[in-house]
Amino acid sequence: MSDSDPVNPQALRRGLSRIWHAALISVNGFRAGWREAAFREEVVCAIVMIPAAFWVGRSWVEIALLIATVVLVLIVELLNSAIESAIDRIGPEWHSLSKAAKDLGSAAVLLSILLCSGVWVAALWQRFI
Known part of the structure; x- marks a missing residue:
C-alpha cells in the first residue's frame, strides 16, 4: 500500500x-x-412505546419528546456497544482503564433509561391524573 x-x-x-x-x-x-441482548430488549420496548407515544402525548411536542427519549436510549446503547467492542478488540486482559470505559458507557445507558422513564412517568401522570 x-x-x-x-x-x-x-x-x-x-x-x-x-x-x-x-x-x-x-x-x-x-x-x-x-x-446484543440489551439492544434487542430495548428495541422491543421501543416497538411498544413509540406507537403508545401517539396515545399518551397530548400535543406534537409531547409526542416528539416521548419518542425522542426512547430513540435516545437506543442511540446510547449502540454507542455503549461500540465502546465495549473497541475495548474488547484491544485485549481480553483486565485493565482499570478498560473497566472505566465500560462502566462509563453503562452509566450513560442507565442515565438515558432514567431520563426516558421520568419523561414517560410524567406524561402518563399528566394524562391520567
Missing part, C-alpha cells in the same frame, strides 16, 4: 455512491447492535 492510498476507501467516494455505502455501513451497525 503506497502513501497515496487511503486507509479508508469511503474517503474516495463522492455523491450518491458515498451516501449508499454509508447507508450500508449503518445497516451493518444495526446488525451488530442486534447481536
Whole structure:
C-alpha cells in the first residue's frame, strides 16, 4: 500500500455512491447492535412505546419528546456497544482503564433509561391524573 492510498476507501467516494455505502455501513451497525441482548430488549420496548407515544402525548411536542427519549436510549446503547467492542478488540486482559470505559458507557445507558422513564412517568401522570 503506497502513501497515496487511503486507509479508508469511503474517503474516495463522492455523491450518491458515498451516501449508499454509508447507508450500508449503518445497516451493518444495526446488525451488530442486534447481536446484543440489551439492544434487542430495548428495541422491543421501543416497538411498544413509540406507537403508545401517539396515545399518551397530548400535543406534537409531547409526542416528539416521548419518542425522542426512547430513540435516545437506543442511540446510547449502540454507542455503549461500540465502546465495549473497541475495548474488547484491544485485549481480553483486565485493565482499570478498560473497566472505566465500560462502566462509563453503562452509566450513560442507565442515565438515558432514567431520563426516558421520568419523561414517560410524567406524561402518563399528566394524562391520567
